[in-house]
Amino acid sequence: MSDEGLSADVPMDADDLAVLAELARLFERVDPPPRGLVDRTLFALTLEALQTQVMELQHLEQPALSVRGDGGAPGRESVEARTITFTADAVTVMITLSEGPHGGVRIDGWSAPATRFVVDLYRPDDHLQTESDDDGAFVIPDVPPGLASLVLRRADGAGPAVSTPVIEL
Amino acid sequence: MNRTTDSATDDVGATASTLGRRAGAALAAYRAGDPQPLAGLVREATPLLWHVVRAQGVERDEAEDVVQGVWLALVRNAATIREPDAVLAWLLVSARRAAWQVVRRRRDAQRRTAALPEPEGPRGGDLASTDPPVEAPVLVAERDTALWRSFSALPERCQQILRFVAMADRPDYRAIATVTGLQVTAVGVTRGRCLAKLRTLLDRDEGWVST
Numbered sequence: 001m002s003d004e005g006l007s008a009d010v011p012m013d014a015d016d017l018a019v020l021a022e023l024a025r026l027f028e029r030v031d032p033p034p035r036g037l038v039d040r041t042l043f044a045l046t047l048e049a050l051q052t053q054v055m056e057l058q059h060l061e062q063p064a065l066s067v068r069g070d071g072g073a074p075g076r077e078s079v080e081a082r083t084i085t086f087t088a089d090a091v092t093v094m095i096t097l098s099e100g101p102h103g104g105v106r107i108d109g110w111s112a113p114a115t116r117f118v119v120d121l122y123r124p125d126d127h128l129q130t131e132s133d134d135d136g137a138f139v140i141p142d143v144p145p146g147l148a149s150l151v152l153r154r155a156d157g158a159g160p161a162v163s164t165p166v167i168e169l
Numbered sequence: 170m171n172r173t174t175d176s177a178t179d180d181v182g183a184t185a186s187t188l189g190r191r192a193g194a195a196l197a198a199y200r201a202g203d204p205q206p207l208a209g210l211v212r213e214a215t216p217l218l219w220h221v222v223r224a225q226g227v228e229r230d231e232a233e234d235v236v237q238g239v240w241l242a243l244v245r246n247a248a249t250i251r252e253p254d255a256v257l258a259w260l261l262v263s264a265r266r267a268a269w270q271v272v273r274r275r276r277d278a279q280r281r282t283a284a285l286p287e288p289e290g291p292r293g294g295d296l297a298s299t300d301p302p303v304e305a306p307v308l309v310a311e312r313d314t315a316l317w318r319s320f321s322a323l324p325e326r327c328q329q330i331l332r333f334v335a336m337a338d339r340p341d342y343r344a345i346a347t348v349t350g351l352q353v354t355a356v357g358v359t360r361g362r363c364l365a366k367l368r369t370l371l372d373r374d375e376g377w378v379s380t
Contacts, residue, residue, distance in 0.1 A: 016364050019316075019371070023335040026316055033219040034233055038212050041237045045211070048244055049204070 100142035193253025315376030
């Protein structure tokens with residue numbers, strides 16, 4: 001028996017191994033892990049390492065127009081604005097997503113309390129930073145579609161950093 | 170009998186040098202500030218966790234959350250899992266527990282909404298699913314259909330063991346025991362019986378024999 005690791009009390013013969021190999025192929029075919037599960041997990045681990053307070057998704061508004069197959073231009077559904085609100089103990093953020101100038105996603109954000117925030121947008125492969133104005137408003141003009149999480153810190157250093165759950169832009 | 174036990178113990182040691190040992194090293198490196206080996210482990214072990222969770226009867230989209238949650242929990246508990254050899258077992262146990270919780274929650278919800286009482290399987294905690302672990306897929310090849318048919322006819326514990334043995338690169342007895350709730354010493358015998366059952370079913374299946 002070539003594979004001692006598998007053969008304790010009931011040795012497996014070549015037919016056993018062949019059936020197991022076919023089972024493995026069958027499962028890989030009919031029930032593979034979802035594409036992107038590993039990447040999403042790694043992204044979530046990266047965010048976890050930031051040790052932020054994760055905000056709760058409070059409200060999601062989908063425009064009534066987003067009905068498929070209503071005779072509109074193809075691909076039209078994806079460019080409509082949607083508004084999402086997130087809350088944590090000390091911070092509330094509302095973001096509106098719309099089509100950016102170069103085909104990406106434009107993020108308009110308002111945070112409360114109205115003060116200056118350092119805003120980081122994390123994506124699986126990179127991250128970019130901006131600041132809100134004194135009223136808590138910020139704009140990220142053109143982000144490629146995909147997974148993302150916003151992390152906000154008060155510029156005056158008060159309070160914990162907060163992050164949104166991972167969202168699909 | 171002693172020999173059998175010894176060789177099962179050796180299996181644990183031998184295979185710990187592969188995935189189990191890498192798991193331990195990855196978490197140690199993570200604790201020390203190097204996240205790269207853990208990223209490698211996530212890539213390597215996610216499919217295995219996926220199949221463990223799915224074998225418990227968790228739907229695909231829920232299974233995705235479960236698997237991701239297990240990895241997050243590992244990182245959050247990194248400081249408390251000191252024994253390198255325990256990391257893989259920790260992942261498998263967490264995956265199985267989280268899967269049970271999902272299945273139990275779904276069954277409770279069904280019980281509340283269903284007017285008719287469910288047939289009582291051997292409940293009481295562990296492996297009491299009366300649902301097929303995976304919904305029947307659409308299969309084209311007759312041989313695949315035959316294999317699926319025979320596999321689905323196996324007792325649930327057999328399905329779990331064989332799925333795990335088939336998917337793990339070099340499954341060790343302790344890992345299988347962890348996933349199935351069997352004693353380590355019973356794993357070899359049970360696996361052998363399950364394989365024999367599957368092959369008996371296949372031998373009777375026209376779709377398998379003729380292809």
